[in-house]
Amino acid sequence: MAMESVEAVVAHIQGLSGSQEEVAHLHALLKQSEDALRSQAARLGAFLHQLDPSVHTLGYLFLLEAYSSDPVCREQDGDFLLSIVEFINSCSAEQIRLAPEKFISVCKSFKDKVMQLQVPIQGIVPLRTAIRKLQVSSEQLTTLHSDYLLLCLLAKCYKAGLSILDDDIFEVDQPRDLFLYCYYGGMINIGLKSYRKAWECLHNVITAPMTTLNAIAVEAYKKYILVSIILNGQVPLFPKYTSSTAQRNLKSHTQPYIDLANCYATGTFAELEGCIQTNLEKFQSDSNLGLVKQVLSSLYKRNIQRLTQTYLTLSLQDIANAAQLKTPREAEMHVLQMIQDGEIFATINQKDGMVSFHEDPEQYKTCGMIEHIDSSIHRLMALSQKLGSLDEHMSCDPAYLTRIGKERPRFDFDEFDSVPHKFL
């Protein structure tokens, strides 16, 4: 069956898309005719209309993939995008999962086209559908996740990205996917100003196991430094589970940011500004200038927050002096902003020019709070159980037992044999 004609393939598809076994058979046939399809890519467009994507998904997929991998077809077909969107919306999920790489490659060419036409927003909804169909469970990370987030970033639709980001990911096929996914996730969270989540995402990137340094980790580390400063005022040390590659090499590539962090620690505004000025081009070329400006304004906030720990009431003039602001008016603006953002609890008395700081009014007595605590407890218990079952699973794994068995001491006859002999 060397060079089956396209018509024959189409006939097979239409015939064998009924039950599970038929589809499996079809799959084998299709794999054999891949080359034929590719060579005839230009003609495939017409044949696609003969097939119904929802029923003949697998076949449609193969044809579509061959079609879209041909650059000429892509350029010429005005309806290229539309046809892919239609396919994604109507395809059947089980059949797709038989040939995931093909599906991914179709979506990738879709994404490339969308970016080329500079309409990333059009790609968002289809890709989300695609992800949901491709995923076996919502805990799985696919290659499409990072493409999806990239489109959200380009289109500045950060909230759209959130719906995917909120899923907890536990299964990863390709490490590279994770890097990109977390990096883009971090950027989306930064765009939404939820710095805590951004920090978590970026933290995952730099602490992921890696044997060689990659550019994603370096860029992520730069942002990580800036976000850490905004959140906590300092950059934490590498936790001990960070790979040694990362620990040794990340700092050497991100020197201007480390200088910035050190400058921030000393606390004076003028020094920080000076530091930023000296490294301005580097920040700009890394497109981190916006974040750096936020670091600057966070210095004021931190100073003002420290004041809340020491004073009950303080005049605006004193606040301006302590936080190195120029006028009491500026101080008032900053304090007002912080009250609105919920970062401090205070009231401004304009008549006296005084600010009174209050304690956090949260008393942990409301129903809402109780529910929050309750749901947290449940979530954590589920997580713990998951951890426990993973541990159990591991201890029954033959590879693990073999390894343990080999390393146990040999000649202690009195010891209880912890590993059955068949694993040695």
Add this chain to the structure above:
Amino acid sequence: MEGDDEGTFAAATGYEAMYANGDAGDDPRLPPTPRSGKAAVGGGGDLMDVEAYAALYTGRTKVARLLFIAERCGNEGMQLEAFRLAHDEIKKGEDSHLYREAMAKIGDRLGPRYAIDQVWADAVDRRAEVRKEKLENELNIYKTNLIKESIRMGFNDLADFFYAHGQLGDAFKNFVRTRDYCTTSKHIIHMCLNVILVSIELSQFMHVSNYVSKAEQTPEQLDPVTHSKLRCAAGLAHLETKKYKLAARKFLETGHELGNNYTEVIAPQDVAIYGGLCALASFDRTELKNKVIDNINFRNFLELVPEVRELINDFYASRYASCLEYLENLKPNLLLDIHLHDHVETLYTEIRHKAIIQYTIPFISVDLHTMAGAFKTNVAGLEKELEALITDNQIQARIDSHNKILYARHADQRNATFQRVLHTGVEFERDVRAMLVRANLIKHECITRAARKP
């Protein structure tokens, strides 16, 4: 201890005013100082009686202290006085290096009577050469005879010679060498005390601590004087290494038998001052009461420096203004003390902070004006100090800057617990999730690696 020695007693109060020594016309360069009221006793702090101070000490430490005073004090009159006394003291000894050094510093400011006496210096050097040869020969003879006791004596004599001649390094080495030839505990103690003496001069306080512990480990019971000497030395070592609490404890344990037996290192007034200040800076209230105020033994020392006794009592009784005033009056003299000078600032800040903290403890609210009055500062300065202490978490309070009141603030345990719980939950979740992802990644890596293996 009080009426021990007329000169000593006079010198005890001679720190601050001239009155004890009689007329101020003795030395016309120093104006007379008034003697009125207890707090004003130290009014003439700068005009320390150098002669009386020097009379408290003997040996090399006397010269070192005098030279130090001459360098540090701003007063020309005092400086010349110190130089003169140093010169006289050096001439009594055998150290020509020190003589030359001192004369270089003095120049010709003391007049023609005190010009550099090259003849004397050369004579001393020649005598030293001769003696050194003699001692070394004797030592060699003893070594061939292999009599432990004479070898030990030989080393000791050589070390004493070096010490007198100012070669402290060699003296140290030789004292240490006697260790192998010590047979009785007495010898060991003798050796230790000598090493301690030289180490203090060399400012090597590690050795001081080591040898103090060595001396204390001897099986024989130490006589009280030696015991006190060792305590003082240990206290000094701790002081120099900034361990003020330990230093205070050692000084407080010094027995009054010390008397004037250790004047080649420390005077009993010093024990009182060092011990009192370190205790005040590092002890809490109970310890202060038990170990200092109720300490009968230490009371003997405190009698020698009534200011320290008064200031400790004032601190304990919360009369802060008076206490701080005594401290201020003592300060100029303490800055001239070779052991204490670079610790004075730290100790003073500590004491001041302790005073402020102690002041605020009993109250729910404190008016900053009254407090500023009690501490003799202005409200703005006080506010700054309080801010620093609150940020350091030494005081649990908040400042109402509008009305200038300090309110005590007790953390709400219940809220704090809830916050901590929620925070821990969030962290746990985050860490476990990240960990599961990482585990998954590593598993995939292992699987791919295993798959690649044939």
